[in-house]
Every structure is written in structure tokens, then in C-alpha cells.
Amino acid sequence: MTKFYEQSPEERRAQLIAEGALTALDAECLAESGLHADVAANLSENQIGQYALPIGVARNLTVNGVVRQVAMATEEPSVVAAASNGARLANLNGGVKASAEPHRVTAEVVFDGLANDGDAERVMAQHRALLFAVAETAHPSAVKRGGGLKELTCVRRGRFFVIQLTIDPSLAMGANLANTIAEAVATAASGLLDQPALVAILTNGSSELVRAEVTLSPATIATKAGNGAAIAAKIAALSDLAQSDPLRVATHNKGIMNGIDAAVLATGNDTRAVAAAISAYSKGQPLSTWQLEGDQLVGRIKLPLPVGVVGGAISALPKAQAALRLGGFDTVANLQMSLAALGLVQNLAALRALAGPGIQAGHMALQARALAMAAGATGTEIEAVAAKLTPKVRDLASARQLLNELRGKQ
Ligand code: MEV
Numbered sequence: 151m152t153k154f155y156e157q158s159p160e161e162r163r164a165q166l167i168a169e170g171a172l173t174a175l176d177a178e179c180l181a182e183s184g185l186h187a188d189v190a191a192n193l194s195e196n197q198i199g200q201y202a203l204p205i206g207v208a209r210n211l212t213v214n215g216v217v218r219q220v221a222m223a224t225e226e227p228s229v230v231a232a233a234s235n236g237a238r239l240a241n242l243n244g245g246v247k248a249s250a251e252p253h254r255v256t257a258e259v260v261f262d263g264l265a266n267d268g269d270a271e272r273v274m275a276q277h278r279a280l281l282f283a284v285a286e287t288a289h290p291s292a293v294k295r296g297g298g299l300k301e302l303t304c305v306r307r308g309r310f311f312v313i314q315l316t317i318d319p320s321l322a323m324g325a326n327l328a329n330t331i332a333e334a335v336a337t338a339a340s341g342l343l344d345q346p347a348l349v350a351i352l353t354n355g356s357s358e359l360v361r362a363e364v365t366l367s368p369a370t371i372a373t374k375a376g377n378g379a380a381i382a383a384k385i386a387a388l389s390d391l392a393q394s395d396p397l398r399v400a401t402h403n404k405g406i407m408n409g410i411d412a413a414v415l416a417t418g419n420d421t422r423a424v425a426a427a428i429s430a431y432s433k434g435q436p437l438s439t440w441q442l443e444g445d446q447l448v449g450r451i452k453l454p455l456p457v458g459v460v461g462g463a464i465s466a467l468p469k470a471q472a473a474l475r476l477g478g479f480d481t482v483a484n485l486q487m488s489l490a491a492l493g494l495v496q497n498l499a500a501l502r503a504l505a506g507p508g509i510q511a512g513h514m515a516l517q518a519r520a521l522a523m524a525a526g527a528t529g530t531e532i533e534a535v536a537a538k539l540t541p542k543v544r545d546l547a548s549a550r551q552l553l554n555e556l557r558g559k560q
Contacts (some may be wrong), residue, residue, distance in 0.1 A: 171261025206230030227516030236495025323458030409496030418470025
């Protein structure tokens with residue numbers, strides 16, 4: 151059988167259908183070129199077009215024993231190949247183990263300049279039941295699904311009095327729910343405190359963390375350039391470097407985000423919310439570590455991943471829903487754990503390449519195809535031109551010249 155990466159998109163969809171990972175309807179949806187005009191017009195103000203990206207699939211990412219096909223939307227040619235490669239290496243070692251803390255979103259109702267004499271705290275405590283009732287009335291359907299406001303605490307931040315609302319958004323990412331509840335609570339609390347709130351808004355900082363871990367036997371990560379033990383030692387050293395070097399850590403984390411961002415986007419989630427939560431949490435530190443433990447290489451990642459599997463654009467974007475079904479992401483925890491696992495194996499693939507042949511070998515072959523397309527090559531011309539774009543002539547002018555020569559010959 152032809153290898154998955156050598157197949158046409160139609161053949162790949164057919165294989166995923168045969169594997170039971172993709173429904174025929176979702177395959178049709180993925181094959182379509184764009185959004186329905188009504189959907190596009192209603193997802194953005196002043197809509198003038200659609201922005202298309204390829205959706206690739208990271209194959210067989212095994213998380214807690216479940217094998218998942220992860221849709222990824224990205225413009226970077228090597229990312230999906232690296233993710234699949236990382237997943238394959240993890241699978242040689244039993245896959246990735248992951249866990250997620252309960253999914254919560256926090257909102258803040260903030261008052262400016264209230265006297266710090268304990269009065270505001272007392273009023274909130276007295277009317278706690280009322281404030282919970284207000285939150286419930288603001289979004290009764292969330293409460294019916296077992297979600298809604300779970301905790302209300304008061305904190306002082308300098309001159310600001312902050313009511314923190316911890317909300318269970320159930321299957322949604324929770325931004326809309328949190329903001330609706332926060333605004334309702336703000337109105338009620340303003341009445342009780344006799345002062346309008348300064349602001350009522352969710353925080354994109356998230357304290358709930360997702361963890362993933364993989365233990366690799368060095369023999370399984372050997373490359374042509376080095377035996378497994380040498381590669382494992384270099385990966386551990388690269389991890390140490392990311393802890394010590396503020397310039398390297400950005401690129402270390404970028405490699406992780408290559409995977410996470412692409413899957414967050416493909417599932418219709420808010421890439422900015424995820425990026426904001428991660429940057430607030432990581433404070434310039436590496437999101438993952440790789441350590442030699444005995445003779446094994448152990449990779450760990452820990453990060454917040456504020457995503458949902460229903461609501462917002464997710465429900466409006468048919469391809470996002472197809473991506474969620476393809477991955478079997480029926481709960482937020484399933485999606486979060488797979489995103490963390492994906493980030494970890496993406497990181498593994500990058501570090502292994504850096505520890506071995508370097509990344510340009512793999513990157514440039516794919517880059518050559520991108521150059522060929524930029525020069526105007528289509529169909530079989532793409533591969534024909536890319537194959538001739540050797541490192542010394544890998545530029546757009548050479549690609550154009552090669553294309554002209556090729557067409558001249560035909
Ligand atoms: C390229 O998009 C990502 C890498 O630079 C990540 C890394 O250096 O770890 C390969």
C-alpha cells in the first residue's frame with residue numbers, strides 16, 4: 151500500500167474512512183474548498199474574502215492508549231510531517247501519557263477606589279446567594295449542563311477590589327459564558343456596593359494546567375547521524391539550554407506551538423486565547439523539559455490550554471467540527487491532553503532533528519516545493535521543479551527559470 155504521505159488528498163481521506171477515523175460526510179466537508187458564503191459573511195465584519203490554509207493530519211498520536219488522528223491547519227510545510235514523526239517515535243515507546251485539571255475559566259469584576267476596610271468583602275459575603283442566583287439566571291442553560299458559576303472570591307489588588315468568579319464552562323471554551331456571568335454579577339454587585347464596576351471581563355490567564363509525558367528508550371530515537379544514547383544526551387542538553395538561554399527558549403517553545411497552534415486553529419478554537427494563556431503562564435521559561443532518567447529520556451510538558459469542543463466559531467465552522475470528530479475530541483479534556491501531547495512530540499521531532507542532521511535537510515525539501523509553487527508551478531511541475539532546486543540554487547528566480555525550461559521542453 152502507498153504510504154500515507156505519498157497518497158493524494160482523496161486517497162488519504164479514503165484511508166481515514168477505511169480506518170473508521172473519518173465519516174464519509176466529514177470527508178466531503180474537508181474536500182470542499184471554502185466556507186459557505188453566509189458563514190463567512192457572519193463570522194467577520196467587513197468580510198471581503200476567505201483565507202485558506204491546508205489541513206494536514208498528524209497520524210496516530212497515541213494519548214493514554216487512545217490512537218488519534220489530529221487535524222492541523224498550518225502554512226509551515228514541515229510541521230505536520232514532524233508531528234507524525236514525533237508521534238511515531240512516541241508510539242515505539244507506548245505513546246504519550248497525559249492529564250488535565252478540571253476545565254475552568256475565571257472572570258473578574260473590578261471596582262476602583264473602594265475603601266479597604268473590609269466593608270465590600272462583608273457585603274459580598276452577605277449577598278453571596280443572591281450573586282450566585284444572578285449568575286444562574288444570566289445563563290441557565292450552562293447550569294442545566296452542570297456548569298456555571300462555581301466559586302466567588304474577593305481579593306484586593308492595590309487600590310482595586312476584585313470579585314473573582316470561577317466558572318465551569320462544561321464543553322465550551324467559556325469566554326462568552328464567563329463574560330455574560332461577569333457582566334450580570336457586575337450589575338448586581340454595583341447595586342450592592344453603590345458604585346459602578348470599572349470592568350467585568352474574563353481573564354485569559356488560566357491556572358488549570360494540562361500535562362503530558364513520554365518516556366523514550368534511546369535506541370528508538372537513533373538517527374543516521376547518531377546512536378540513540380548520543381541523540382538522547384543531546385536532546386537533554388538542548389532542554390537545559392532552553393532553561394538557561396532566553397534566546398533559545400523562544401525557539402524551543404515556538405517548536406511546541408507549531409503543533410499546538412495548528413491543531414487549535416483546525417478545531418475552530420481561539421489561537422489568541424491559547425497564546426495569551428501560555429505566554430502569561432510560561433514567563434519566558436520552556437514549556438517542556440527533556441531529562442535522562444536512568445538510561446531513558448523523559449519528556450514532560452505542562453501548560454494551560456483554554457479550548458472548547460462546542461460553541462463560538464467551532465459550531466459555525468463545518469471543518470472544525472470534522473476535525474473534532476476525526477480526533478475523537480468529545481470532551482475538553484480529550485482535546486487538551488491531545489494538544490499537550492502533540493506539542494510534546496512536535497518538540498521531540500524538532501530537538502531530534504537539531505541533535506541529528508539539523509532541521510534544514512527536512513525543511514528545505516519542503517521549502518523547495520513552496521518555491522516551485524511561488525514560481526507558478528502546478529501539478530507534476532511542482533515536484534519536477536523542486537527536485538532541481540538544489541541548495542545552491544534554491545531561490546525564486548531559479549525556480550522561475552527551471553519552470554520556464556520545463557515548460558519549454560513540453
Ligand atoms: C521551526 O519552525 C521550529 C524549530 O526551530 C524548533 C526548535 O528549534 O526547537 C525547529
